[in-house]
Amino acid sequence: MSKAAENLDQWIRSTFIELNTALEETYFAQDDPAQIEGNGDDIKAELMQQGRDLIAPLVAEGNTEQRFESAFDVLGNLGFFLAALRRHELTNPEREDESPFKDCSALGMHIAASIGVAPRFATAHLTTQNRAINGVQKSFTSLKDEKIFNECNLYGILAFKRAGVALMRIPGIGVSAPATALLLEEAKAALEQVAQHNKTLFDKMDVARFFFCIRPYYKPYRVGKEIYRGANAGDFAEINEIDLLLGLCRGNDPHYAQILEEKILFMMPDDQRSLRKCLSMKPLLDEFMEALPHHAKEEWFQRNCMLFLEVCEAHGRTAAQHQNMLVKKYIEKPADGVNERHLKQITASGPPLPALVKSLQHLRDLRMAARRDDIETAFPKLEKLRKAVTG
Numbered sequence: 051m052s053k054a055a056e057n058l059d060q061w062i063r064s065t066f067i068e069l070n071t072a073l074e075e076t077y078f079a080q081d082d083p084a085q086i087e088g089n090g091d092d093i094k095a096e097l098m099q100q101g102r103d104l105i106a107p108l109v110a111e112g113n114t115e116q117r118f119e120s121a122f123d124v125l126g127n128l129g130f131f132l133a134a135l136r137r138h139e140l141t142n143p144e145r146e147d148e149s150p151f152k153d154c155s156a157l158g159m160h161i162a163a164s165i166g167v168a169p170r171f172a173t174a175h176l177t178t179q180n181r182a183i184n185g186v187q188k189s190f191t192s193l194k195d196e197k198i199f200n201e202c203n204l205y206g207i208l209a210f211k212r213a214g215v216a217l218m219r220i221p222g223i224g225v226s227a228p229a230t231a232l233l234l235e236e237a238k239a240a241l242e243q244v245a246q247h248n249k250t251l252f253d254k255m256d257v258a259r260f261f262f263c264i265r266p267y268y269k270p271y272r273v274g275k276e277i278y279r280g281a282n283a284g285d286f287a288e289i290n291e292i293d294l295l296l297g298l299c300r301g302n303d304p305h306y307a308q309i310l311e312e313k314i315l316f317m318m319p320d321d322q323r324s325l326r327k328c329l330s331m332k333p334l335l336d337e338f339m340e341a342l343p344h345h346a347k348e349e350w351f352q353r354n355c356m357l358f359l360e361v362c363e364a365h366g367r368t369a370a371q372h373q374n375m376l377v378k379k380y381i382e383k384p385a386d387g388v389n390e391r392h393l394k395q396i397t398a399s400g401p402p403l404p405a406l407v408k409s410l411q412h413l414r415d416l417r418m419a420a421r422r423d424d425i426e427t428a429f430p431k432l433e434k435l436r437k438a439v440t441g
């Protein structure tokens with residue numbers, strides 16, 4: 051890492067956190083904690099100036115090191131800074147046609163184009179690629195609820211990854227292989243871990259702190275002329291690999307394909323490659339359906355198909371938790387009590403909340419293989435398999 055990159059990293063890990071936390075405490079102490087403009091202006095000015103001064107030498111340097119890790123890290127630090135400027139209303143894509151931070155945008159686009167990712171901070175910057183120093187990872191604030199949020203996200207992501215890696219090994223050996231039982235057990239255990247981390251998050255994180263002091267760092271912002279959506283905890287390959295390999299979601303379903311297309315540049319390049327590989331694999335559901343008329347009574351079919359159904363259920367449970375517990379408690383309910391003016395761009399992806407919730411419900415129902423008349427889900431096929439293994 052160059053000296054300029056190190057200086058920015060140190061600042062992001064120290065003063066940046068202090069200034070954001072001071073601003074959060076100022077906003078949160080007001081009767082209307084969503085009122086950002088006109089509050090803490092001297093702290094905001096300090097934040098903006100210090101960040102720009104540290105970024106200027108990096109703009110001159112560009113991505114000269116050509117090392118993925120350091121370039122990705124600089125992009126993350128730059129992205130944290132821009133996300134904070136957005137959060138404190140020092141920029142807002144609604145009132146601008148172009149980011150007022152031209153130098154930062156140029157650096158972001160230069161790095162992003164050279165390594166093949168979106169030119170903003172992504173979930174990986176806060177989770178799987180967030181290197182701890184002396185036990186502490188990067189964050190926007192030092193609020194205890196942000197720590198809970200980041201940690202539970204990371205634990206959940208790691209567990210999803212564990213499940214995805216196990217499932218990705220199955221197409222190579224086939225659904226009838228004895229070792230497939232082992233891999234399905236592994237995927238199921240990992241998805242049960244996801245459910246535990248979701249539950250911890252649900253039990254421990256404060257709603258108002260999340261809604262007013264953490265979530266706003268995930269708003270969309272402009273880099274150059276384009277608006278880039280905020281990061282979300284789902285920007286990694288394995289969640290989709292699980293969907294696709296189980297056969298609960300399909301790459302040729304227009305709704306789902308749109309999600310994949312839209313999120314790919316928010317993933318690390320390794321994840322992008324892995325997801326592309328998965329898109330050419332045959333779903334396990336299809337393998338079991340093809341085997342059903344010929345092998346339903348075989349011992350391997352009974353054992354592996356039962357486990358397969360349990361993995362589908364475990365995946366569906368995590369999707370139900372995400373929607374019915376996390377999105378409802380931390381976004382939908384608190385959004386109800388907020389002034390219409392503040393509700394704009396409350397979501398990380400940009401669309402109005404009701405539209406976003408509807409699209410997330412669609413996804414939840416695909417993952418749960420729910421019985422729906424209006425969209426195609428895996429429900430009828432899973433029903434046939436269920437009958438075959440439960441008699």
Ligand code: HEM
Binds near residue numbers: 372
């Ligand atoms: C308080 C906790 C959480 C809330 C309120 C929340 C909310 C949301 C919302 C509103 C979206 C839609 C896009 C956006 O506007 O950001 C989303 C997307 C997503 N989130 Fe979460 N989320 C939470 C935690 C998690 C966790 C812990 C995971 C998994 C580790 C996760 C996985 C996903 C995924 C995979 C997506 C992309 C859509 C999908 O494929 O389902 N979320 N989340």
